[in-house]
Amino acid sequence: MSTITVTGTVSRLSGDWSEDDYDVLCQGAVVGRIMKAAAAPVGTPWMWTLAFGQHEDRTPTHGYAATREAAMAAFAKSWRRE
Secondary structure (H helix, E strand, O other): OOOEEEEOOOOOOOOOOEOOEEEEEEOOEEEEEEEEOOOOOOOOOEEEEEOOOOOOOOOOOEEEEOOHHHHHHHHHHHHOOO
């Protein structure tokens, strides 16, 4: 099973990054994103999503969570369904 890493600085070529926006990497490639969404369900401001091309029978492909840590856990759970 491949390890995933959440980072905000490594993969952004533009250098634009904030503490509310993270890329998810697997073996150095961006496979998703975790961010504080501008529009989200009440009480769940953190959105996670698999990158286009990374869905491969994984479900769900995105969701919302109350905390960044919860969004990371939900992303990991979806990612590891292989």
